[in-house]
Amino acid sequence: MTSALLDSLRKGNRLALSRVLSQVENGTEAGLTALDELFLETGTAQKIGITGPPGSGKSTLVNALARELRQRQPDKKVAIIAVDPSSPFTGGALLGDRVRMLDLQDDKQIFIRSMASRGALGGLAEQTEALSQVFDAAGYGFILIETVGAGQSEVDVVNLAHTTIVVDTPGTGDDIQSIKAGILEIADILVVNKADRPGADQSVTHLRNMVEMGYARSINNGKHHLEDFQENSEHKTTSAHWVPPILKTVACEFTGIQELTDAILTHAAHLRQSGQWHAKDQAAIRANIRHQLIAGLLSDFNQNVPVEMIDSLIEQAQKRAISPNEAVRVLLTYNRNNSLESSE
Numbered sequence: 001m002t003s004a005l006l007d008s009l010r011k012g013n014r015l016a017l018s019r020v021l022s023q024v025e026n027g028t029e030a031g032l033t034a035l036d037e038l039f040l041e042t043g044t045a046q047k048i049g050i051t052g053p054p055g056s057g058k059s060t061l062v063n064a065l066a067r068e069l070r071q072r073q074p075d076k077k078v079a080i081i082a083v084d085p086s087s088p089f090t091g092g093a094l095l096g097d098r099v100r101m102l103d104l105q106d107d108k109q110i111f112i113r114s115m116a117s118r119g120a121l122g123g124l125a126e127q128t129e130a131l132s133q134v135f136d137a138a139g140y141g142f143i144l145i146e147t148v149g150a151g152q153s154e155v156d157v158v159n160l161a162h163t164t165i166v167v168d169t170p171g172t173g174d175d176i177q178s179i180k181a182g183i184l185e186i187a188d189i190l191v192v193n194k195a196d197r198p199g200a201d202q203s204v205t206h207l208r209n210m211v212e213m214g215y216a217r218s219i220n221n222g223k224h225h226l227e228d229f230q231e232n233s234e235h236k237t238t239s240a241h242w243v244p245p246i247l248k249t250v251a252c253e254f255t256g257i258q259e260l261t262d263a264i265l266t267h268a269a270h271l272r273q274s275g276q277w278h279a280k281d282q283a284a285i286r287a288n289i290r291h292q293l294i295a296g297l298l299s300d301f302n303q304n305v306p307v308e309m310i311d312s313l314i315e316q317a318q319k320r321a322i323s324p325n326e327a328v329r330v331l332l333t334y335n336r337n338n339s340l341e342s343s344e
Protein backbone atom coordinates (compact mmCIF):
# COMPACT_ATOMS: atom_id res chain seq x y z
CA MET A 1 0.00 0.00 0.00
CA THR A 2 2.80 2.35 0.93
CA SER A 3 4.64 1.61 -2.27
CA ALA A 4 1.54 2.47 -4.30
CA LEU A 5 1.48 5.75 -2.43
CA LEU A 6 5.16 6.34 -3.19
CA ASP A 7 4.67 5.52 -6.86
CA SER A 8 1.90 8.02 -6.96
CA LEU A 9 4.17 10.59 -5.28
CA ARG A 10 6.88 9.90 -7.87
CA LYS A 11 4.36 10.52 -10.64
CA GLY A 12 3.69 13.97 -9.21
CA ASN A 13 0.45 13.36 -7.34
CA ARG A 14 0.10 16.19 -4.84
CA LEU A 15 -2.28 14.35 -2.56
CA ALA A 16 0.16 11.44 -2.28
CA LEU A 17 2.97 13.91 -1.56
CA SER A 18 0.89 15.58 1.09
CA ARG A 19 0.11 12.26 2.77
CA VAL A 20 3.72 11.13 2.80
CA LEU A 21 4.79 14.50 4.24
CA SER A 22 2.29 14.04 7.06
CA GLN A 23 3.42 10.49 7.73
CA VAL A 24 7.02 11.65 7.88
CA GLU A 25 6.18 14.63 10.04
CA ASN A 26 4.24 12.44 12.47
CA GLY A 27 7.04 9.88 12.51
CA THR A 28 4.71 6.99 11.78
CA GLU A 29 6.04 3.57 10.79
CA ALA A 30 4.86 4.21 7.22
CA GLY A 31 6.61 7.57 7.21
CA LEU A 32 9.92 6.10 8.34
CA THR A 33 9.69 3.31 5.77
CA ALA A 34 8.90 5.86 3.08
CA LEU A 35 11.97 7.90 4.05
CA ASP A 36 14.20 4.82 3.87
CA GLU A 37 13.07 4.29 0.32
CA LEU A 38 12.89 7.91 -0.81
CA PHE A 39 16.29 8.94 0.56
CA LEU A 40 17.95 6.74 -2.08
CA GLU A 41 16.36 8.94 -4.74
CA THR A 42 17.51 12.29 -3.31
CA GLY A 43 20.48 14.52 -4.01
CA THR A 44 19.37 16.73 -6.87
CA ALA A 45 17.38 19.56 -5.29
CA GLN A 46 18.94 22.89 -4.41
CA LYS A 47 17.99 23.66 -0.82
CA ILE A 48 17.77 27.39 -0.17
CA GLY A 49 17.45 28.65 3.40
CA ILE A 50 15.94 32.07 4.07
CA THR A 51 16.40 33.44 7.54
CA GLY A 52 16.13 36.80 9.23
CA PRO A 53 14.30 38.70 11.97
CA PRO A 54 10.53 38.43 12.40
CA GLY A 55 8.61 40.53 9.91
CA SER A 56 11.61 41.30 7.72
CA GLY A 57 9.71 40.06 4.68
CA LYS A 58 10.95 36.49 4.37
CA SER A 59 7.61 35.07 3.28
CA THR A 60 7.10 37.86 0.77
CA LEU A 61 10.57 37.18 -0.61
CA VAL A 62 9.99 33.43 -0.74
CA ASN A 63 6.75 34.08 -2.52
CA ALA A 64 8.44 36.25 -5.14
CA LEU A 65 11.40 33.90 -5.48
CA ALA A 66 9.16 30.90 -6.05
CA ARG A 67 7.46 32.72 -8.91
CA GLU A 68 10.73 33.90 -10.45
CA LEU A 69 12.40 30.49 -10.18
CA ARG A 70 9.39 28.88 -11.86
CA GLN A 71 9.66 31.35 -14.72
CA ARG A 72 13.39 30.91 -15.16
CA GLN A 73 13.39 27.14 -14.98
CA PRO A 74 9.89 25.95 -15.86
CA ASP A 75 10.96 22.30 -15.80
CA LYS A 76 11.71 22.55 -12.09
CA LYS A 77 9.12 22.39 -9.36
CA VAL A 78 9.44 24.56 -6.26
CA ALA A 79 8.76 23.45 -2.69
CA ILE A 80 8.40 25.86 0.21
CA ILE A 81 8.89 24.76 3.79
CA ALA A 82 7.93 27.38 6.36
CA VAL A 83 9.56 26.44 9.63
CA ASP A 84 7.53 28.03 12.36
CA PRO A 85 8.26 26.55 15.76
CA SER A 86 6.31 29.27 17.53
CA SER A 87 2.98 28.58 15.95
CA PRO A 88 1.05 25.38 15.45
CA PHE A 89 -0.96 27.06 12.72
CA THR A 90 -0.21 27.25 9.06
CA GLY A 91 2.09 30.12 8.27
CA GLY A 92 1.50 31.75 11.60
CA ALA A 93 -2.14 32.43 10.86
CA LEU A 94 -2.41 34.19 14.20
CA LEU A 95 -0.77 37.26 12.76
CA GLY A 96 -2.97 38.91 10.18
CA ASP A 97 -0.07 40.91 8.82
CA ARG A 98 1.73 37.87 7.67
CA VAL A 99 1.96 36.91 4.09
CA ARG A 100 0.18 33.63 3.62
CA MET A 101 1.46 32.90 0.15
CA LEU A 102 -2.03 32.22 -1.06
CA ASP A 103 -1.35 33.71 -4.45
CA LEU A 104 0.97 30.83 -5.26
CA GLN A 105 -1.80 28.30 -5.07
CA ASP A 106 -2.71 28.52 -8.73
CA ASP A 107 0.67 27.11 -9.78
CA LYS A 108 0.48 23.35 -9.28
CA GLN A 109 4.24 23.07 -9.59
CA ILE A 110 4.66 24.95 -6.33
CA PHE A 111 4.00 23.14 -3.08
CA ILE A 112 3.85 24.93 0.28
CA ARG A 113 4.22 23.17 3.59
CA SER A 114 4.33 24.61 7.09
CA MET A 115 6.13 22.81 9.82
CA ALA A 116 5.70 23.56 13.47
CA SER A 117 6.69 20.42 15.32
CA ARG A 118 10.01 18.98 16.23
CA GLY A 119 8.66 15.58 15.40
CA ALA A 120 9.94 12.10 15.88
CA LEU A 121 13.26 12.53 14.14
CA GLY A 122 14.88 14.86 16.63
CA GLY A 123 15.12 18.62 16.33
CA LEU A 124 13.72 21.04 13.83
CA ALA A 125 16.73 20.59 11.59
CA GLU A 126 16.21 16.84 11.30
CA GLN A 127 12.52 17.34 10.70
CA THR A 128 13.17 19.92 7.99
CA GLU A 129 15.74 17.65 6.41
CA ALA A 130 13.25 14.77 6.37
CA LEU A 131 10.61 16.87 4.60
CA SER A 132 13.26 18.14 2.17
CA GLN A 133 14.14 14.56 1.30
CA VAL A 134 10.53 13.82 0.44
CA PHE A 135 10.34 16.89 -1.82
CA ASP A 136 13.71 16.09 -3.38
CA ALA A 137 12.61 12.52 -4.20
CA ALA A 138 9.30 13.85 -5.50
CA GLY A 139 11.24 15.81 -8.11
CA TYR A 140 11.22 19.30 -6.63
CA GLY A 141 14.30 21.05 -7.99
CA PHE A 142 14.20 23.98 -5.60
CA ILE A 143 13.36 23.76 -1.92
CA LEU A 144 12.92 27.12 -0.19
CA ILE A 145 13.12 26.90 3.58
CA GLU A 146 11.91 29.91 5.57
CA THR A 147 12.89 30.18 9.20
CA VAL A 148 12.95 33.02 11.71
CA GLY A 149 16.56 33.80 12.53
CA ALA A 150 16.39 33.73 16.27
CA GLY A 151 18.48 30.99 17.75
CA GLN A 152 20.70 28.02 17.30
CA SER A 153 17.94 25.74 16.09
CA GLU A 154 17.25 28.10 13.20
CA VAL A 155 20.93 28.22 12.37
CA ASP A 156 20.89 24.42 12.37
CA VAL A 157 17.98 24.49 9.96
CA VAL A 158 19.68 26.74 7.42
CA ASN A 159 22.94 24.86 7.82
CA LEU A 160 21.30 22.10 5.85
CA ALA A 161 20.81 24.38 2.88
CA HIS A 162 23.10 24.69 -0.11
CA THR A 163 22.45 28.40 -0.23
CA THR A 164 21.65 30.52 2.79
CA ILE A 165 20.01 33.90 2.40
CA VAL A 166 20.05 36.22 5.38
CA VAL A 167 17.40 38.94 5.23
CA ASP A 168 17.59 42.23 7.06
CA THR A 169 15.75 45.53 6.89
CA PRO A 170 17.00 49.14 6.92
CA GLY A 171 17.46 51.04 10.11
CA THR A 172 17.76 48.15 12.49
CA GLY A 173 20.35 50.34 14.17
CA ASP A 174 23.25 49.37 16.37
CA ASP A 175 21.84 46.05 17.45
CA ILE A 176 22.48 44.91 13.90
CA GLN A 177 25.96 43.99 15.07
CA SER A 178 24.81 41.50 17.65
CA ILE A 179 22.17 39.97 15.41
CA LYS A 180 24.60 39.54 12.62
CA ALA A 181 27.60 38.34 14.56
CA GLY A 182 26.76 34.67 14.29
CA ILE A 183 24.39 34.74 11.41
CA LEU A 184 26.61 36.63 8.97
CA GLU A 185 28.98 33.73 8.88
CA ILE A 186 26.35 31.44 7.50
CA ALA A 187 25.16 33.86 4.80
CA ASP A 188 25.87 33.09 1.16
CA ILE A 189 23.68 35.99 0.07
CA LEU A 190 22.67 39.03 2.13
CA VAL A 191 19.45 40.85 1.41
CA VAL A 192 18.36 44.25 2.64
CA ASN A 193 14.62 43.98 2.12
CA LYS A 194 12.17 46.86 2.49
CA ALA A 195 14.66 48.96 0.57
CA ASP A 196 11.80 51.39 -0.05
CA ARG A 197 12.40 52.57 3.50
CA PRO A 198 15.03 55.13 4.50
CA GLY A 199 18.49 53.88 5.40
CA ALA A 200 18.75 50.99 2.95
CA ASP A 201 22.07 52.17 1.51
CA GLN A 202 23.56 52.62 4.97
CA SER A 203 22.50 49.07 5.84
CA VAL A 204 24.18 47.76 2.71
CA THR A 205 27.40 49.63 3.52
CA HIS A 206 27.26 48.42 7.08
CA LEU A 207 26.78 44.82 6.05
CA ARG A 208 29.54 45.09 3.45
CA ASN A 209 31.96 46.33 6.11
CA MET A 210 31.02 43.49 8.38
CA VAL A 211 31.38 40.89 5.66
CA GLU A 212 34.81 42.26 4.76
CA MET A 213 35.87 42.33 8.40
CA GLY A 214 34.75 38.77 8.88
CA TYR A 215 36.53 37.70 5.76
CA ALA A 216 39.73 39.44 6.80
CA ARG A 217 39.49 37.85 10.23
CA SER A 218 39.18 34.37 8.79
CA ILE A 219 42.28 34.94 6.67
CA ASN A 220 44.22 36.49 9.57
CA ASN A 221 43.48 33.44 11.63
CA GLY A 222 45.27 31.51 8.96
CA LYS A 223 42.06 29.87 8.01
CA HIS A 224 39.97 29.98 4.96
CA HIS A 225 36.32 29.21 5.14
CA LEU A 226 36.95 26.14 3.10
CA GLU A 227 39.37 24.82 5.70
CA ASP A 228 36.85 25.50 8.42
CA PHE A 229 34.43 23.45 6.46
CA GLN A 230 36.76 20.51 6.15
CA GLU A 231 37.87 20.68 9.74
CA ASN A 232 34.42 20.72 11.13
CA SER A 233 32.28 18.87 8.72
CA GLU A 234 29.13 19.73 10.60
CA HIS A 235 29.37 23.38 9.87
CA LYS A 236 28.38 24.83 6.62
CA THR A 237 30.44 27.84 5.69
CA THR A 238 30.80 29.94 2.64
CA SER A 239 33.61 29.03 0.32
CA ALA A 240 37.01 30.66 0.16
CA HIS A 241 36.18 32.25 -3.15
CA TRP A 242 32.59 33.17 -2.62
CA VAL A 243 32.08 36.65 -1.24
CA PRO A 244 28.43 37.02 -0.26
CA PRO A 245 26.70 39.60 -2.45
CA ILE A 246 24.58 42.19 -0.67
CA LEU A 247 21.35 42.95 -2.49
CA LYS A 248 18.52 45.40 -2.00
CA THR A 249 14.96 44.24 -2.53
CA VAL A 250 11.43 45.50 -2.18
CA ALA A 251 9.84 42.09 -2.03
CA CYS A 252 6.24 43.28 -2.02
CA GLU A 253 6.86 45.12 -5.29
CA PHE A 254 8.98 42.38 -6.84
CA THR A 255 11.96 44.77 -7.02
CA GLY A 256 15.39 43.16 -6.94
CA ILE A 257 14.01 39.65 -7.23
CA GLN A 258 15.70 39.00 -10.58
CA GLU A 259 19.10 39.93 -9.15
CA LEU A 260 18.46 37.75 -6.12
CA THR A 261 17.48 34.83 -8.33
CA ASP A 262 20.64 35.39 -10.39
CA ALA A 263 22.69 35.22 -7.20
CA ILE A 264 20.98 31.99 -6.12
CA LEU A 265 21.64 30.31 -9.46
CA THR A 266 25.20 31.62 -9.60
CA HIS A 267 25.84 30.29 -6.12
CA ALA A 268 24.60 26.86 -7.13
CA ALA A 269 26.92 26.87 -10.14
CA HIS A 270 29.78 27.98 -7.92
CA LEU A 271 29.12 25.16 -5.48
CA ARG A 272 29.12 22.58 -8.24
CA GLN A 273 32.26 23.89 -9.93
CA SER A 274 34.23 24.10 -6.69
CA GLY A 275 33.21 20.64 -5.55
CA GLN A 276 31.43 22.08 -2.56
CA TRP A 277 28.04 20.89 -3.62
CA HIS A 278 29.24 17.37 -3.08
CA ALA A 279 31.14 18.26 0.08
CA LYS A 280 28.10 19.94 1.61
CA ASP A 281 25.93 17.02 0.71
CA GLN A 282 28.31 14.58 2.37
CA ALA A 283 28.67 16.80 5.44
CA ALA A 284 24.91 17.13 5.78
CA ILE A 285 24.46 13.37 5.71
CA ARG A 286 27.17 12.90 8.30
CA ALA A 287 25.62 15.56 10.54
CA ASN A 288 22.18 14.06 10.11
CA ILE A 289 23.36 10.61 11.18
CA ARG A 290 25.25 12.04 14.14
CA HIS A 291 22.28 14.04 15.38
CA GLN A 292 19.88 11.16 15.03
CA LEU A 293 22.34 8.80 16.67
CA ILE A 294 22.78 11.11 19.64
CA ALA A 295 19.01 11.55 19.94
CA GLY A 296 18.52 7.78 19.72
CA LEU A 297 21.19 7.01 22.32
CA LEU A 298 19.72 9.57 24.67
CA SER A 299 16.28 8.15 24.25
CA ASP A 300 17.60 4.61 24.96
CA PHE A 301 19.39 5.93 28.01
CA ASN A 302 16.26 7.58 29.30
CA GLN A 303 14.38 4.35 28.91
CA ASN A 304 17.01 2.25 30.64
CA VAL A 305 17.90 4.48 33.56
CA PRO A 306 15.30 5.59 36.10
CA VAL A 307 15.13 9.33 36.50
CA GLU A 308 15.30 8.92 40.30
CA MET A 309 18.70 7.32 39.95
CA ILE A 310 19.96 10.22 37.84
CA ASP A 311 18.57 12.76 40.31
CA SER A 312 20.08 10.97 43.26
CA LEU A 313 23.53 10.86 41.68
CA ILE A 314 23.31 14.54 40.78
CA GLU A 315 22.40 15.29 44.37
CA GLN A 316 25.35 13.31 45.68
CA ALA A 317 27.69 15.17 43.37
CA GLN A 318 26.17 18.48 44.44
CA LYS A 319 26.94 17.56 48.06
CA ARG A 320 30.42 16.67 46.87
CA ALA A 321 29.94 13.13 48.10
CA ILE A 322 30.99 11.81 44.70
CA SER A 323 32.56 13.42 41.68
CA PRO A 324 30.58 14.26 38.53
CA ASN A 325 32.83 11.82 36.66
CA GLU A 326 31.88 9.02 38.99
CA ALA A 327 28.19 9.87 38.68
CA VAL A 328 28.44 9.61 34.92
CA ARG A 329 30.39 6.34 35.12
CA VAL A 330 27.75 4.81 37.39
CA LEU A 331 24.96 5.91 35.08
CA LEU A 332 26.66 4.67 31.93
CA THR A 333 27.46 1.32 33.55
CA TYR A 334 23.88 0.96 34.71
CA ASN A 335 22.65 1.85 31.23
CA ARG A 336 24.97 -0.67 29.60
CA ASN A 337 24.05 -3.52 31.96
CA ASN A 338 20.40 -2.74 31.70
CA SER A 339 20.36 -2.65 27.91
CA LEU A 340 22.30 -5.95 27.80
CA GLU A 341 19.67 -7.54 30.02
CA SER A 342 16.79 -6.25 27.96
CA SER A 343 18.26 -7.46 24.70
CA GLU A 344 18.94 -10.96 26.00
Ligand SMILES: Nc1nc2c(ncn2[C@@H]2O[C@H](COP(=O)(O)OP(=O)(O)OP(=O)(O)O)[C@@H](O)[C@H]2O)c(=O)[nH]1
Nearest residue numbers: 054055056057058059060098099193194250251252
Ligand atom coordinates in the same frame (compact mmCIF):
# COMPACT_ATOMS: atom_id res chain seq x y z
N1 LIG B 1 7.52 48.39 2.85
C1 LIG B 1 7.76 47.10 2.60
N2 LIG B 1 7.03 46.15 3.20
C2 LIG B 1 7.30 44.86 2.95
C3 LIG B 1 8.31 44.47 2.04
N3 LIG B 1 8.36 43.13 1.99
C4 LIG B 1 7.41 42.69 2.83
N4 LIG B 1 6.74 43.73 3.40
C5 LIG B 1 5.65 43.67 4.38
O1 LIG B 1 6.17 43.32 5.63
C6 LIG B 1 5.24 42.54 6.37
C7 LIG B 1 5.87 41.24 6.85
O2 LIG B 1 6.21 40.46 5.72
P1 LIG B 1 6.40 38.89 5.80
O3 LIG B 1 6.81 38.44 4.45
O4 LIG B 1 5.24 38.23 6.43
O5 LIG B 1 7.64 38.83 6.81
P2 LIG B 1 8.29 37.52 7.47
O6 LIG B 1 9.73 37.82 7.65
O7 LIG B 1 7.94 36.31 6.68
O8 LIG B 1 7.55 37.49 8.86
P3 LIG B 1 7.57 36.31 9.94
O9 LIG B 1 7.40 35.01 9.17
O10 LIG B 1 6.42 36.63 10.82
O11 LIG B 1 8.90 36.40 10.63
C8 LIG B 1 4.06 42.32 5.44
O12 LIG B 1 3.06 43.26 5.71
C9 LIG B 1 4.65 42.58 4.07
O13 LIG B 1 3.70 43.02 3.13
C10 LIG B 1 9.08 45.52 1.41
O14 LIG B 1 10.00 45.27 0.63
N5 LIG B 1 8.75 46.80 1.73
Ligand SMILES: [Mg+2]
Nearest residue numbers: 058059098146
Ligand atom coordinates in the same frame (compact mmCIF):
# COMPACT_ATOMS: atom_id res chain seq x y z
MG1 LIG C 1 7.00 34.52 7.30
